[in-house]
Structures are given as structure tokens and as C-alpha cells.
Amino acid sequence: xxxxxQYLANGVVIGSSYVLVAVGLTLIFGILGVVNFAHGExxxxxxxxxxxxxxxxxxxxxxxxAVVLVFSALLGFGAExxxxxxxxxxxxxxxxxxxxxxxxxxxxxxxLTLGPQPRLLKTEFSTIPIELxxxxxxxxxxxxxxxxxxxIGALYLILRYTWTGRSLRSMSQHATxxxxxxxxxxxxxxxxxxxxxxxxxxxxxxxxSVFMVHPIIGNMIVLKAFTVVILGGMGNILGAAVAGxxxxxxxxxxxxxxxxxxxxxIGFVIVIAVLLFRPQGLFGKAFExx
Amino acid sequence: MLKLDNIVxxxxxxxxxxxxxLDVPKGGLVALLGGNGTGKSTVLKTIVGLVKAQEGQVTLAxxxxxxxxxxxxxxxxxxxxxxxxxxxxxxxxxxxxxxxxFHRRRHRTEIAGDLEGVYQRFKRLRERxxxxxGMLSGxxxxxxSIGRSLxxxxxxxLLDEPSAALAPRVVEEIADAILALRDLGLTLLLVxxxxxxxxxxxxxxxxxxxxxxAFEREVGDGVAMDELQEFYLGGKEHA
Numbered sequence: 330x331x332x333x334x335q336y337l338a339n340g341v342v343i344g345s346s347y348v349l350v351a352v353g354l355t356l357i358f359g360i361l362g363v364v365n366f367a368h369g370e371x372x373x374x375x376x377x378x379x380x381x382x383x384x385x386x387x388x389x390x391x392x393x394x395a396v397v398l399v400f401s402a403l404l405g406f407g408a409e410x411x412x413x414x415x416x417x418x419x420x421x422x423x424x425x426x427x428x429x430x431x432x433x434x435x436x437x438x439x440x441l442t443l444g445p446q447p448r449l450l451k452t453e454f455s456t457i458p459i460e461l462x463x464x465x466x467x468x469x470x471x472x473x474x475x476x477x478x479x480x481i482g483a484l485y486l487i488l489r490y491t492w493t494g495r496s497l498r499s500m501s502q503h504a505t506x507x508x509x510x511x512x513x514x515x516x517x518x519x520x521x522x523x524x525x526x527x528x529x530x531x532x533x534x535x536x537x538s539v540f541m542v543h544p545i546i547g548n549m550i551v552l553k554a555f556t557v558v559i560l561g562g563m564g565n566i567l568g569a570a571v572a573g574x575x576x577x578x579x580x581x582x583x584x585x586x587x588x589x590x591x592x593x594x595i596g597f598v599i600v601i602a603v604l605l606f607r608p609q610g611l612f613g614k615a616f617e618x619x
Numbered sequence: 620m621l622k623l624d625n626i627v628x629x630x631x632x633x634x635x636x637x638x639x640x641l642d643v644p645k646g647g648l649v650a651l652l653g654g655n656g657t658g659k660s661t662v663l664k665t666i667v668g669l670v671k672a673q674e675g676q677v678t679l680a681x682x683x684x685x686x687x688x689x690x691x692x693x694x695x696x697x698x699x700x701x702x703x704x705x706x707x708x709x710x711x712x713x714x715x716x717x718x719x720x721f722h723r724r725r726h727r728t729e730i731a732g733d734l735e736g737v738y739q740r741f742k743r744l745r746e747r748x749x750x751x752x753g754m755l756s757g758x759x760x761x762x763x764s765i766g767r768s769l770x771x772x773x774x775x776x777l778l779d780e781p782s783a784a785l786a787p788r789v790v791e792e793i794a795d796a797i798l799a800l801r802d803l804g805l806t807l808l809l810v811x812x813x814x815x816x817x818x819x820x821x822x823x824x825x826x827x828x829x830x831x832x833a834f835e836r837e838v839g840d841g842v843a844m845d846e847l848q849e850f851y852l853g854g855k856e857h858a
Contacts, residue, residue, distance in 0.1 A: 492724045495710070499718050502707040509667060509701065510771070511693040511722030 331463035336585045337578060338464045342539065344577020345477035349532035350550055351557035351569040352481060353525030359564025360501040360521045363413055363424040368529055368554060369547025370435040371408075375401045375530020376537040376546065377443060380450050390452045390469070394476070394531065401530025402523040409522035414515070432547065439544035447541035455538055473535045480528060481570055488566075493520060501564060549593065556596040560603055562610030572611060620645040620680060620806040621666070621697075621775050627674035628665045635661040637830045638675070643775070643808050648801045650809045650821035658830040659810045660702065663779050666808075667699045668692055679775060694722045698773035702780050704760035706767075708753030712744055715752045715763055719770030730770070737766040740799070758789035765796060775806045782813045794820050 354368045378400045382393040412427040454469040488494035499507040500517045508514065533546070540546065557576055561568025576596050584592040603611060621643040629635040635658045643649045653659040664670040666677055668689040676683050679697055687695065698719075707715050716737055720730045738745035741762040747755065752763055761781055768776060778797065782790040794816055801807055811817045817824060818838055826834040 492721065495714060495718060496721060498710060498714075499707050499721075502709050503705055505669065506701060506705050506707065507718070508669075508689045509693065509699050510718045510767070511690050512718075513690050 332585070334462070334464050336581045338461075338466060340578030340581030341574060342466070342470055342473050342577070343580060344574035345474040346532040346536045346550075347553055347557050347577055348477050348481065348570050348573030349528045349535075350554040351561070351573050352484065352566055353528040354551075354554045355558045355561065355564055355566060355569040356497075357521055357525045358558065359566070360497055361413065361518055362421045364421070364428065365408075365412075365525070366425060366428040366551060367408060367412065367431040367435065368428075368525065369549075369551030370432050370439075371401055371404055371526040371529035371547075372533035372536075372550050373439060373542070373544065373547040374404055374435065374533070375526075376450075376533035376542040377439065377448075378530065379534030380448050380537050380542055383450060383452055384448075390454055390472075393452075394534065397530050397534040398527050402527040404530065405522040405524070405526025406519060408526060409519050413518055413522065417514075432551075436544050436547065443544060445543060447543040448537070449541055450534075450537040452538070467538075469538045473539075476531065476535055480531065484524065484528070484566075497521060553596060556600050559600050560611050562612045565610065565612055568610060568612030620647070621808065622678040623662070623666070623675065624678065625675040626662070626665055626672050626677065628661060628670050628672045630670070634673075635830050636665065639827070639830070639832055640675075641825050641832060641835075643806055645806055646801070646804060647823060648797070648807045648809065648821050650811055650817035650824045651827060652811055652814060652817055652824055653827035654812060657827045659827050660779065661830075662827065663699060663777055663808075663810055666777060667697065693771050693773075696772070696774035697777070698768040698771045698775070699777040700761075700764045700768045700779060700781065702783065704757055704764055706752040706755070706760050706763050709751060711749050712752055712755070712763060713748040716744070716766050716770050719767035720772075722771065733770055733772065737769055740769075740796070741766055757785055758792065761785065761789075761793055762796070765793075765800075769800075773805065775808070776800060778807065778809045780811055780813075781809070782811060782816050790816060 350368065350372055353371070354365060357363050357365050357368070375397050379393050379397045382388045382396045383390070388396065408431060412424060412431050416423045416427055452469060454472065455467050457468040459466055459468050459471045488498055496507065496512045497517055497520065499510065500512055500514065504514070533542075553576065557569055557573045560576065561570070561572035576599075579595055579599070580592050583595045623639055623641045626636050626639045627634065639658070639662055641649070641651065651659055651662060661670055665672050668684070668687060672685055677685055679695055682695070684692065684695065707718065710718070713734070716734055717730070720733065723729070738748070743759055744762060744766055747759065752760065755763060765778075765781070781793050781797065785793065790813070797807065797809065798820055809817060809821060821838055823837050824835065825832050
């Protein structure tokens with residue numbers, strides 16, 4: 330039982346990172362219809378930005394977090410200009426190709442400039458242990474779910490109670506009527522990409538104390554995030570949040586009780602099952618797309 | 620107030636409108652009648668800028684607006700109540716109404732007052748203010764669409780088939796609501812298939828057929844139904 334709780338906690342930590350990446354991905358898909366294969370690169374570059382801020386400039390963790398947020402949002406701004414704006418009047422599938430191209434370009438740029446050697450983040454919080462009953466982990470790791478809840482909570486409040494948030498939601502539900510109301514598609518696109526990239530970048534940074542950072546970490550995380558997006562129902566933010574945590578916990582339990590090698594497979598098995606029996610996703614019905 | 624001057628428009632290479640001219644005077648309630656596929660929806664889309672006019676001019680209050688983007692036309696006082704009671708289904712009734720005021724979102728107190736005004740006008744909407752708009756009935760959605768447009772403080776209101784797919788009793792309710800809007804001083808262009816409703820409330824009618832205005836006439840001096848039907852269903856050409 331004690332071990333079970335530890336596995337559960339580990340699953341929540343990993344799952345929190347999936348939530349952060351997947352919510353941005355589902356937001357970009359739900360509002361703009363863009364399938365962003367370069368989303369994993371926001372995660373990767375956010376991780377490098379954070380590791381650099383801490384190790385090279387000696388920033389404390391909270392400051393580094395702020396730097397990563399801003400840096401990743403700017404990255405999202407640039408990505409929108411490159412892979413969404415020029416494709417505006419094209420078929421939705423063109424975004425798949427252009428984002429895939431951007432992903433490859435960013436990975437190789439990172440490989441060229443930052444090198445292939447993996448890095449691990451160590452901060453002042455890495456050595457402080459946290460004990461909650463039988464569950465044990467370094468403070469830095471425990472902060473990941475906390476940061477996730479704060480950020481997703483903030484996003485929820487923004488979407489719900491601000492004009493910007495309402496304009497984003499209206500665009501996802503009925504783009505033409507939103508335009509008739511005076512909502513500018515271009516501005517919504519920029520904001521959406523910036524938010525999505527910022528969330529993914531923060532996830533990358535936070536996870537850099539758990540997994541090694543290298544130029545192709547984005548590949549696996551974007552596949553996991555797509556898994557979560559499909560499970561949660563395409564474009565469903567709440568669904569992505571729940572599905573992200575579920576996937577993290579499922580993976581943790583699989584590696585603990587079945588076999589570690591199955592850990593990365595289990596999510597895809599679930600996706601295939603869901604697509605076969607409930608193609609709208611586990612929570613697809615709660616969200617109406619008109 | 621609103622003038623279309625010899626508008627030619629369509630989608631890609633397909634031309635739908637072949638020179639449409641019409642005039643909605645300030646304070647007037649003009650109806651544009653036509654069956655399916657006659658181009659009446661395209662007229663509205665051209666007015667709000669969703670379809671670009673290839674030839675001709677759209678003039679609003681003396682200003683040529685051909686090149687004004689759709690997003691900026693609400694701020695000019697032009698508002699469309701779209702067809703099919705289209706609402707933001709996952710957002711609450713109140714959020715839908717607020718979206719109507721998006722282009723003047725800085726004026727908080729004004730917006731609160733206007734919201735109250737819409738709730739006064741459509742009491743059902745106040746009762747259902749926190750309900751997701753997707754859960755509303757057809758008639759309620761139509762009211763919500765009109766309410767959302769009113770939140771934009773329009774001077775020129777376009778209505779795309781407000782009576783479509785509604786029960787006769789609800790159509791009457793909507794007709795009353797439209798008349799009340801005219802009494803408010805709004806200028807209205809009503810696009811309809813429902814000839815009866817249009818003749819009841821409009822003071823001038825145009826009939827569109829094959830992308831051209833086939834017939835126009837003032838209402839009131841008794842437009843004979845059969846005369847109108849002849850143009851509506853086909854037959855005579857525009858004199």
C-alpha cells in the first residue's frame with residue numbers, strides 16, 4: 330500500500346507535465362484547428378531555457394520560471410508567425426506539414442547549437458526532501474503538480490472571466506459569429522499560440538529535474554500529449570486535464586506492477602481502444618462544437 | 620442608410636449575384652424575399668464582408684465599406700443576426716450577450732445597462748442567463764441572437780431568416796420583437812422566405828431571383844399576393 334501511494338504520487342507528477350503540454354495542444358487545435366506537431370519543441374526549448382537560466386545565470390527557481398514563461402510565450406509568437414499566419418487560408422492539413430517541418434528544424438537547430446549531451450537540472454530545491462506519510466520526493470518534484478494546478482487554474486479563470494478568454498472560446502465555438510462580434514482571428518491566433526507554448530515550456534523546465542534534457546525529448550512528449558488530447562476529446566480543455574493525470578498515473582502503475590518496458594506503450598494501447606469504442610474521446614460529449 | 624449599388628459577388632469563380640441594387644432608408648424596415656439558392660444569403664454576407672464584392676459598392680451611412688474587414692463592421696453600427704439561430708453553444712446565455720458588446724468592451728457601465736435592457740426585452744433570457752446557449756429552444760436562440768446583436772448598439776440591423784424552422788406562434792413573437800426594434804429607431808433589413816411575415820411587418824420589399832432583383836414594391840398600398848407570387852416563384856422578369 331505504501332508503495333502504491335508512492336507510485337500514485339509519481340504518476341501525478343508525470344501526469345501534471347502531460348496536462349500542461351496537452352492543454353496547450355488542445356487549445357491550439359480547438360480554437361484554430363491547427364494540429365501542432367512542433368508542440369514538443371516548445372517543451373524542449375523551455376527546458377533548455379530554464380536549465381540555462383539556472384545553471385549559467387544562477388537564477389533562483391521562481392525567477393527562472395518567469396523567464397521560461399516569457400521566453401516560451403515569445404517562441405509561441407514566432408511559431409504562429411511562421412506556421413499559422415501564412416497558412417491562414419489553406420487547408421487544415423497544411424498546418425500538420427508546416428508544424429512537422431518546424432519541429433524537425435528546431436530539433437536540429439538545438440542539436441547544432443546546444444549539442445547532444447543530456448543535461449539535468451539541479452536547484453536549491455532539489456535537495457530538500459518532502460515526506461507525506463509514506464510518500465517521499467524532492468521538493469522540486471513536488472512543485473510540479475502545484476505549478477500545474479496554479480497555471481491551469483489561472484488559464485481557467487482567464488478563459489471564463491476576461492474578454493480575451495471569452496473571445497478565444499467564442500472563436501472555438503463559432504468562428505464566423507465571433508468575427509461578426511468584432512473578434513479578430515489574427516489576435517486570437519497569436520494569443521492561443523503564446524499561451525500554448527508558455528504552458529509547454531514551463532512543463533519542459535519543471536520536468537528537467539526528473540528526466541534528462543536533450544534536443545529530441547519533444548518527440549515522445551508530443552506523442553503523449555496527442556494521446557491525452559484524443560482521450561480527453563479533441564479541443565476539450567477539462568478533458569485534457571483529467572486525461573493527462575490519468576495517463577501519468579496509468580504509466581506509473583504499469584511500470585511498477587507490469588513491466589517498465591510497457592510504460593510508453595500503454596497510453597497508445599488505450600488510445601487505440603478509445604478510438605475503436607469511443608472515438609469522441611472519454612470526455613468528448615461534454616463539449617459541444619457547433 | 621444602407622445602399623447596395625450593382626453588386627456582383629460569389630465564391631471563387633462561381634458568381635451568385637449579378638448586379639444587385641437595393642436601398643434601405645434610415646429608420647426603414649425593408650424585406651428581401653427569395654427562395655433557396657436565389658442569392659439572398661450571399662447579399663447579407665456581402666454586406667457584412669464575409670463575401671467580397673467583385674464589383675459594385677456597399678455604402679453604409681454615406682461611407683463606402685467594401686474594404687472594411689468584417690471584424691470592424693460591428694463598430695460601424697452594422698450587425699447581423701445570423702441564420703439558423705447560431706449561438707456560442709458552450710457558453711452561457713449571458714456570455715453570448717456579452718460577446719455582442721465585444722467591440723466596445725471598455726465601456727463597462729454602458730454594457731451592464733444594455734444587458735439589463737436586453738433582459739427587459741426578452742424576459743426568458745434573464746431566467747436562463749446561466750444556461751448554456753446550446754440548451755435553448757429554437758425561439759429562445761433566435762431571441763438570444765437578436766439580443767446579442769443589440770448589445771453591439773447597432774444602427775443597421777440585418778436579420779437572416781428569423782422565422783425559419785419556428786412554430787407559427789413563435790414567429791409572431793419574433794415579428795413583434797422586430798417591430799419593437801424599428802420603434803427603437805433601428806434601420807432593418809429582413810431577409811426571409813416567409814412572405815406572409817415579411818408583408819405583415821415590412822414597409823418595402825425586394826424579391827431576389829437568380830442573383831438579380833426581380834421585383835420591388837412598397838408595401839401598404841396593398842401588394843397583391845398573387846402578383847408577388849408570380850415573381851417569387853418565377854415567370855415575369857423585372858421591368
